Amino acid sequence: MTLPVLTLDAALAYPPRISAFTKTFWDALGEGRWTTTCCSACGRQTFPPKPVCPHCWSAAVEWSALSAHGSLYSWTRIHAAPAVFAAESPYACGIVDLDSGIRLACRLVDGPDVVWQPDMRVEMVVLRYQDGPLFAARPAA
Amino acid sequence: MTRRVALIGTSAIPVGRHQTADDAALQTLEHEIMTRLVIEAVQDAGVDKKDIESLVFTLPRPYTRQKYFHTFLMGQLRLSCRGNVMEVMGNGMTAALAFDQACNDILLGRANVALALGINMESAVPAAEHMMSSMRTTGDVDFHTSAGFTPIAWYAMDATRYMHEHGATREQLGAVAVKNRFHASLNPLAQFRKPMTLEDVVDQRPIVEPLGLYDVPPRGDGAACLVLASEEVAKSLGRPYVLVRGRGFHHDGSHQISDVPNDMIAFDSVREASATAYAQAGIGPAQIDLAELYAPCTIVEILVSEAIGLVPRGQGARAAMDGETRLGGRIPISTSGGLTSRGHPAYVTSLYNYVELADQLRGRAGARQVRGARFGLATGELGNYNAAMVHVLEAMQ
Numbered sequence: 086m087t088l089p090v091l092t093l094d095a096a097l098a099y100p101p102r103i104s105a106f107t108k109t110f111w112d113a114l115g116e117g118r119w120t121t122t123c124c125s126a127c128g129r130q131t132f133p134p135k136p137v138c139p140h141c142w143s144a145a146v147e148w149s150a151l152s153a154h155g156s157l158y159s160w161t162r163i164h165a166a167p168a169v170f171a172a173e174s175p176y177a178c179g180i181v182d183l184d185s186g187i188r189l190a191c192r193l194v195d196g197p198d199v200v201w202q203p204d205m206r207v208e209m210v211v212l213r214y215q216d217g218p219l220f221a222a223r224p225a226a
Numbered sequence: 227m228t229r230r231v232a233l234i235g236t237s238a239i240p241v242g243r244h245q246t247a248d249d250a251a252l253q254t255l256e257h258e259i260m261t262r263l264v265i266e267a268v269q270d271a272g273v274d275k276k277d278i279e280s281l282v283f284t285l286p287r288p289y290t291r292q293k294y295f296h297t298f299l300m301g302q303l304r305l306s307c308r309g310n311v312m313e314v315m316g317n318g319m320t321a322a323l324a325f326d327q328a329c330n331d332i333l334l335g336r337a338n339v340a341l342a343l344g345i346n347m348e349s350a351v352p353a354a355e356h357m358m359s360s361m362r363t364t365g366d367v368d369f370h371t372s373a374g375f376t377p378i379a380w381y382a383m384d385a386t387r388y389m390h391e392h393g394a395t396r397e398q399l400g401a402v403a404v405k406n407r408f409h410a411s412l413n414p415l416a417q418f419r420k421p422m423t424l425e426d427v428v429d430q431r432p433i434v435e436p437l438g439l440y441d442v443p444p445r446g447d448g449a450a451c452l453v454l455a456s457e458e459v460a461k462s463l464g465r466p467y468v469l470v471r472g473r474g475f476h477h478d479g480s481h482q483i484s485d486v487p488n489d490m491i492a493f494d495s496v497r498e499a500s501a502t503a504y505a506q507a508g509i510g511p512a513q514i515d516l517a518e519l520y521a522p523c524t525i526v527e528i529l530v531s532e533a534i535g536l537v538p539r540g541q542g543a544r545a546a547m548d549g550e551t552r553l554g555g556r557i558p559i560s561t562s563g564g565l566t567s568r569g570h571p572a573y574v575t576s577l578y579n580y581v582e583l584a585d586q587l588r589g590r591a592g593a594r595q596v597r598g599a600r601f602g603l604a605t606g607e608l609g610n611y612n613a614a615m616v617h618v619l620e621a622m623q
Contacts, residue, residue: 099361101368132485133369158490159390161382162435163374167357170374175432178375180383180483180490188487190365192373203390219372 087117088153088220090211091194097214098169109148110134115218117211121187123149132187152185153209154225160193160201181207181222194223231329232460233468233619235271235453236581237263241417241569244447245289245347256290256345256449261302263451264343271339271453272463279337280309282327284320284344284573288359289351309337317363318520320344321576322606322615328454329470338456342580345449346571353445364609365482378442378523380482380610382434384491385525389436391491391540394528396436398543400427402524403440403566405552410563412553412593415578417446417569440566441524448571452580460622466588471509471601472618474502482609493533496605496614500534503616507601511535514618515599516558516586518579520606522565527551530605531559534616553594561586561594576606580617587621 103111110133113120122134126143132151137144160179163170170176177193179201193201194210206225211218239259246254268275283296292298296313300306309331314323321344328340348356357376364370364377388394404424410416422440430438460467476498478484488494504510511534521527528542536557537545545551551559562568562582565575583602585591599621606615 097372098374099372101372107368133366158487159383159387161379161386162432163376163379163382164431164435165353165357165376165433166374167361167376168354169358171354173374175435176374178373178379178383182487186487187485188483189485190370190373190375190483203387221373 088119088209088211090117090213092213095214096216097219098173100217106136107134111218114211114220115213119151119153119209119220120148121151122146130185130187132189151187152183155181155183155207157201157203157205157207157222158182158188159203162195177201179222181209192219192221194221199224229333229335230457231332231470232455232457232622233452233470233580233584234273234455234460234463235267236450236584237266237270238415238450238578238581239263239448240415241446241448241571241578243349245350247350256286256295256347257292257299257302259449260299260343260345263449264303264341267341267451267453271455272465273339273453273455273459275305277339277459278305278341279307280328280331280340281305281307281311282324282331282340282342283313284324284346284577285313285315286344287346287348287573289348290345309340317608318522318572318575319606319608319613319615320573322520322604325452325576325580325617326473326615328452329473332454332456338459340454341451342454342577343451344574344577346573347447348571349445349447356445370482376434378437379434381523381526382437384529384610385436385523388491388525388529388543392543394543396428397424398547399441399524399528400424401543401547402527403427405546406560406564407567409553409561409594410567413563413568415581416563416567417444418567437523437525443522443565443570446569446571448569448574448578450574450577450581452577466621466623468584468587469620469622470617471620472503472505472507474499474506474616475614476502477613480612482612490610491529493529493611493614496530496607496611496616497533499614499616500603503618507618507620509601509618514557514601514603516561516596517603518562518582519560520565520576520579521560522570524566527559527564530611534603534605553596558596561591561596576604579604583619587619
């Protein structure tokens with residue numbers, strides 16, 4: 086699944102660590118590909134990607150596509166931020182239920198005209214910072 | 227006969243600003259506070275130094291310079307023990323775990339008298355700096371913290387969802403803060419005691435929308451010591467005591483958020499833990515006379531009160547607005563003033579909740595006294611109530 090990429094003229098405030106395993110996810114995300122692991126034994130996806138299936142504990146996991154669309158379960162706008170995020174505050178974060186059945190939490194692409202509402206439709210996007218990507222959601226087009 | 231555990235003594239300093247800045251000429255030293263509290267709690271219990279066989283400490287904050295604080299204090303007090311000396315840690319559940327572990331030591335026969343105690347100092351560290359550490363405790367440090375999530379942001383999302391599903395209003399949430407401030411005004415241990423109005427709460431600046439400054443916990447320092455004993459010891463002392471009648475624990479198998487969509491505001495773990503504790507106590511929620519909930523934000527008190535059956539689902543906010551959970555109401559909640567006004571020195575917060583229940587169930591709560599209080603309930607938690615600990619206590623005269 087290919088996601089829209091929004092390029093930002095800034096560095097990540099708190100860059101995620103990357104392992105030999107998660108590198109696959111972050112590298113793909115950087116190219117707009119939205120993926121996670123799926124268990125070959127029980128067939129269930131999990132997110133964030135994991136080298137062992139949390140459901141059946143099989144290590145036979147494969148990379149698979151995530152849904153690019155979903156609905157917003159809930160959201161908040163964070164005004165009191167940790168020191169490294171102070172320059173970005175206030176910023177919005179939310180919980181998204183992807184159409185393919187995965188729930189995740191991510192940054193929301195906020196703006197003066199955006200009205201966030203639980204159960205509204207959203208689409209996933211890539212925020213391409215100078216030093217790496219993050220996944221985020223915005224109101225569906 | 228099965229052993230039973232009693233809470234027989236308590237001590238605490240008022241929650242507030244006790245920590246000194248690094249450059250202050252005179253420093254507040256944690257062990258000086260803690261040793262004094264041990265003496266006070268042991269005197270309150272009516273036992274002797276030689277009776278103490280286990281000490282379960284809450285882990286100090288990283289800002290406490292003295293490491294291995296627990297065994298350092300053993301030296302300060304020249305206490306030798308056959309039971310257990312340890313520090314426990316479980317984020318917000320830390321102090322509930324200390325209490326629970328002290329119960330275990332008594333039930334296992336390792337101790338007849340055990341202390342659950344600790345100190346949490348953090349107020350001299352600015353909030354934005356403190357959050358650099360706390361933001362790493364909730365969620366996945368790589369996949370969530372990188373997006374800017376903070377601990378109370380998760381509770382804020384609970385509030386958004388609750389308001390969406392049940393039509394609750396900002397004012398109804400704020401009623402919890404007003405009610406707790408009123409309770410705190412009657413509690414000498416409380417950090418914020420000046421009464422306030424609903425307007426005061428709703429007018430505050432947003433912290434994590436929809437929650438404002440008075441919907442979220444203040445930061446503060448605290449320290450407390452509890453004395454627990456076998457019921458046999460408690461009976462021999464000839465004073466009122468508090469019996470631990472039920473204990474329950476549940477972890478829902480997720481950390482902050484489940485990738486399998488669930489009802490995040492049902493707080494299943496505390497529902498499960500309370501069911502276990504009620505069953506052990508042989509009572510139901512209708513028998514509870516008061517509850518001291520680990521509820522960092524107004525919304526959390528509402529959700530927990532519903533999950534443990536004190537208030538019907540979706541009615542918690544309305545119940546707070548209608549005064550049902552206020553002193554004198556149908557089921558008083560957070561008579562100490564709760565985390566929003568009594569204060570929230572996180573790693574020892576639950577110790578203060580047990581102090582309040584001990585005061586109430588021994589009839590010593592003064593103007594806050596819940597008349598005829600027999601059964602009290604306390605909760606502890608971590609994450610977004612992903613795990614919960616529940617204790618049901620009973621007054622024994």
